[in-house]
Amino acid sequence: MAEFSAPFDGSPITTQVQWSRVARRWGLDGVHAQDPTSTALKVTGSATTTVSVAPGHAFVNGFYYYLDAAKTLNVTANAGGAARVDLVVLRADMAAKKVTAEYKTGGTTAPTLTQVEDGVWEIPLAQCTVSAGSSVVTAANTVDRRYLTGRAVVPAVAGARPPAAKNQLMLDDGQLFVGDGAAWRWLAGVGVQESWYTPVWSAGEWGLGWGAASVNVGHYQVVGRRVDLTIQLQVSGNPAGFPDPIQVTLPPGLPAHATHRAIFTWLLESNNGEGQATGTGVVFPTVSPTRIARLIYPTSTGNTTSSIPGGFSLRTNFPYNIRSGDILTIDGSYWTP
Known part of the structure; x- marks a missing residue:
């Protein structure tokens, strides 16, 4: 039996895996966005041989990712005789010591996400369909597959509520509200x-x-x-x-x-x-x-x-x-x- 606890003087977090295990308790895998209409890290097919990933923030297996400008990814040509289903993913690579946006080819169905705790860990951003004999992905053939993650329920001081961010939950004197972007809407109360x-x-x-x-x-x-x-x-x-x-x-x-x-x-x-x-x-x-x-x-x-x-x-x-x-x-x- 082994017990682990950190960080303490003389017992620091010393490995990437230890950090990942701790940080995963702070935030779930996903793109930082309160609303599905957000463009954060959203993938767009351009009807060319590339797709574009919009800027945004994310957590992947406990690691933070930030893209400050749109990133272009090349679409692998489909030499097969049937349509191919691919994914755009965020990939945390322990060996490479980084998180990157990558284009991942599949087959008649989307490829399986790799999720190895101490190796490569992927989460999806989009699903792209490439016609037989093509290397083009259109906007219509790009489907949003982002995991979204956001802030936890925020408490409110009486008379000093924060702005009503869309899909944000707020607890005010035992009453639960959800923001719609303009006002707080009541959801439930203490019962x-x-x-x-x-x-x-x-x-x-x-x-x-x-x-x-x-x-x-x-x-x-x-x-x-x-x-x-x-x-x-x-x-x-x-x-x-x-x-x-x-x-x-x-x-x-x-x-x-x-x-x-x-x-x-x-x-x-x-x-x-x-x-x-x-x-x-x-x-x-x-x-x-x-x-x-x-x-x-x-x-x-x-x-x-x-x-x-x-x-x-x-x-x-x-x-x-x-x-x-x-x-x-x-x-x-x-x-x-």
Whole structure:
């Protein structure tokens, strides 16, 4: 067994391989560009016997590369009877001690990249197709194959965000943004991973018990300020017939926003011969922001076009006698303050 750590006094980085292994942790292989439309190290076919590599920066196997002016590469003539697929690559060569842009010939398919840690390491810039009997590469026969690498997520000081570089990620007070070149666009916020809680049921001032063997679970996840919630109740008892509407708590510490009503869908499936029912669950902030205060089902004054639609709140015994074997599911999303 061998252990290696560096750089320390008396334990420096002394070889190219050691440097490569360390530097690869700082930056991934690729052209330094935040946007695929960038021309950094982009290859252009000129409809002649050469292709051109634009200026730019890159990392190759932990080594830095910079091209300060366009570089012309010769296209090898295709003496075969079929089209040939070639690559333009950046090649880090340990023996030559340099990184260079090179034209690499293939066959009916593109050549395999050489990637030997302590030898030659290649990454692609472009794929070029050369017709049979030709040494010409056109712009149409040049396909961008650059690996791109850029800056990591940048933190922002409140009130002092950096310019919104295109495709740059920024973290500001727990909120993740992406730059579009002109402004920062929100992507995501700090939330809560998939989690569970035990809902508390009530009817007015009375607590509701659904039986000792009941299944009563709430399953939720928080994305930014939005809470996705499913409540599943499988009844094993026969609670009393309370006159007040059924209510159930939201996940602890995650109240609904007080400026609007949150809406859910509920489904009651009776295993006691009373069929199915569905309706809307509502959080009334004026009643409580911490629970679903009503499970409303649709009603009507009749079955004609002049009948007036309406709704009533579900109770333990009306219009269904909720008892052992029945299943009630509530599903939806709401916003926190």
